[in-house]
Each structure stands twice: as C-alpha cells, then as structure tokens.
Amino acid sequence: MKNKLLTAAGLFCLSFALTTCGRDSPLLPDGITWQPVPYGGPPTTAINLIFSSDPGDLSAGDIIIDSAGGAVTRTGFSGGGTLWVVGITVQNPGYVSVNIDRQGIESRVQAVRVADETENGGDVGDNNPAVARFQRYMSRQTFEEMFPRRNGSPGWRAEMPHPHFPDWQNFTDDYFSYDNLLEAIRFMSNLEVREYSRGGLDLWNSPTHNQWDEWNTETRVLNRATGGTVIIRTGSEFNAPHLAGGTLVGRTVVNFGNFLNHASPNDRIRELAAFFANASHETSASGAAAPGSTAELGWSFFYKEEIAYRGATSSPYNQYEYLGVTFPPVPGQSYHGRGPFQLSWNTNYALFSMTVLGNRDLLNRPATLLEDGVLGWKSAIWFWMHQPGYRPSMHQVISGNWSAPQQAIARGWSANPADFGYTIMVINGGLEGNLTEADGRIARRAAYYRAFLARLGGNPRPGERLHTAGVSTFW
Helix, strand or coil: CCCCCCCCCHHHHHHHEECCCCCCCCCCCCCEECCCCCCCCEEEEEEEEEECCCCCCHHHHHEEECCCCCCEEEEEEEEEECCCEEEEEEEECEEEEEEEEEEECCCEEEEEEEEECCCCCCCCCCCCCHHHHHHCCCCCCHHHHHCCCCCCCCCHHCCCCCCCCHHHHCCCCCCHHHHHHHHHHHHHEEEEEEEECCCCCCCCCCCCCCCCHHHHEEEEEEEEEEECEEEEEECCCCHHHHHHHCCCEEEEEEEEHCCCCCHHHHHHHHHHHHHHHHHHHHHHCCCCCCCCHHHHHHCCCCCCCCCHHHCCCCCCCCCECCCECCCCCCCCCCCCCCCCCCCHHHHHHHHHHHHHCCCHHHHHCHHHHHHHHHHHHHHHHHHHHHCCCCCHHHHHHHHHHCCCCCCHHHHCCCCCCCHHHHHHHHHHHHHHHCCCCCCHHHHHHHHHHHHHHHHHCCCCCCCCCCCCCCCCCCC
C-alpha cells in the first residue's frame, strides 16, 4: 500500500515544494497534523519526526517509515495518543516519507525534506504540541521578516536615535524575540485555570447561574508540568462549615495549551494573525508610513510600554476588582500598559502574576514585566486566552467556541462569535465598540489582520466581521 501511494502528487511534493509540503500538506487525513523538521547536521544524523493525531486515531502499527533519497531506519516510538515522536536516522540531505494508514481504511503520504537549517530559518521539531503548532505556521525566518524593528532588535537599533528613546543604548535585549515567544508558549501550555464549587453544586450548568454564585467558588491554577496548584481567589462562602465537607465540582476556565488548537489549518492561521494584529496595533510605530498602511507593517513591536507613562510612579489604571477580590495598588507603582498587549490595571498585573509566578510580585513591582521578554510574551498569551470575570477571551471569540449570553446578544453580539471584530471588543470594546473601519483604530487593526493572513497563507472566514459596528460591551 505504501508504494501505491507514492503518486504523482507525492513526487511533486518531494521534488518541487521542499520547504512547504511539510508545513501544510493537503495529503494528510483529517485530524492529523505534521511538524516539519528542517535540520542542518552531519551527513548521517538521528532526528525526531513529530506529528499529532486526534485521540484514538492511530497506533504504532499504522505508521510506516520509508525513504526517498536518504537511508532511513526506524528506531522506535515514544509518546502516543495525540503526540507521536518517531526516532529515525536519515541521510542528510535527504527526504523522509511517512505512510499513515488509519486502521487500513485511509492512507496518505507525507514527505519532509531534511534541509540545511539556514534555508529554513533554523526551526527544529518540538515535542511540545503547542510550540509545534506555532512553528508549523510561523518559522523563525517568517517571524524575522514580519517583525524586523521589534524593540531591542538590530532593526530597532538601526532606527536610533529616536525621540522616545533617549536612553536607547540601555536596551540590550531583543525583548520580543522568536525564542522568547517559543519559551512563553511552552511554559503557558502547561497551565490550566480551574474553578471549583462546594457541596456538589454544579453552578455553571444551572439555568439560574449568575455572577452572585461566585461566593461559593474558588479559582485555582494547575501547572501540569510540576503538579503544583496556586489558589487565585476564594469565595466568601467556599469554606463555610455547611459546605466544607461537600463534594467538589470543577470546570476548566481556560487551558492555555489550546492556543492555536483548531481542527482547521485556516482557523489556526486566523487566530495567529488576529493575535499578532492586535498586539501590533498596541505596540507599533508608523515611522514615515501612514497608520495601517502596507509600509507600516514592519514597525510592529517597536514599543514595549505605554510611552506616556514611561518612568511614572502612578497612573489612572488603579480601580478594578476580580469577582469581589481586590488587589490594592502599591504606592509608587504605575500599572500602565507593558508588553505585547500592553497589560494594564493593578488587578490584571496581580492575577497574571499569581497565575504565572505563583505570587503577587508584579503587583509590587510591575516594571519587572519590561525586564524579561519571556515574561512579556507570557502576559500576551495569558491576556489572549483568559479574560478574568465574565467577558469571553479573544481566543474564544476568534474560535467560535463561546456561546454569548442573552445580555450580549441584546447588545449586538453573535450567538457564537468567530470573527476578528469581536477580538477588538474584548481588548478595548469600551473605547472601540460600535465603530466601522472609518475609525482609524479599527482600520489599523483590520489592516494588520488582512496583511498577516495573506503573509501566513490564510483567508478570512466567509463574511467575517472585521469591525465592531453595531456591537457594544455587556460587562
């Protein structure tokens, strides 16, 4: 069967699409995704081929390693279930063909070139599924080409001196680097926010559930890598005597490992484009280009904090609470925008700090976020995937996996939003709600989204809303 499947289409992929066929081949069965493994190494080298499948779709016997232009020996499997790591020895340069035979019913061939790493930007297959998903659509080379003037990078330094950065020589780190982002995705993918109720009460599936039920709940963060748990908040009645011995009922609020986790490759690209489009709007400089123009695209991530408050010891971002829990601002500290999504407000700093660091250190010293690019990208993933309180996350409203309550539908929201325009509502709906692209802010975000979709090989969803006209906040 495997020989029969080395068809003209497969040979075309081997011969003429060497750097792309491993990224997004139409030959793979539904539910199976592939992580390319560009590699520059010795003539004969051991590498891992990494791909994932839906639970129960494959077993070790369904996968046959073959070669075309390189000697290959299968040395074993590890993982299983949703992640497969196949150890092989391959001749470099050469090709690896993998025949996936799903219980003898459906078979396809996937070919990957083992190429010089300079040709492919140096990406190497990663055994973390979230990182592998990201690398599949955003190589190091693509990242460098899309964001050449990110803060602290050589391209950024080439624009100095700059009126906003009289101290530019003190910026010694590439804050928004590709490696920092990979490390942030890897760390965050192991975190899960869960909410528990006491006494066996399934509050979330109750037709009468509302925000006042939060007195009976506790929010925790689980780190699957360490097994550790951090309590974020505890409702006033959660440990009351009449409930203390009751059965715990829990639900997952957010699994950060689901970043870009969609069945459709185009939906993964849509989420990635939306993520970078909104972050670019928050951090870009226009240079000599008009805001939102094609020429502006290379200025993403020029800033890493809100310029108006650089060096500030106070700011207006101080009045906020989370489900009845307050996080008092610390005197002498400013909670203005910092990082890719310009994290703001004392409560957001506190909740993010407790989620990622297990303490309130960022409430006490928020400027720490500027000193660690990995921490900065972690704040972006946290803010994208999880909105404390009752609003949906940007991940949910670009993915279509959130059901809007009646009060949201009454304010113009779709019952199951899956559009870029709703991400704008989540991030800044109070100021940018109910606006068309005639508004410069909406036009700029939408321009980034369109450009990044095109650059990454994706398309808007049919009829996708890219603005916020007719929609207002409900929280």
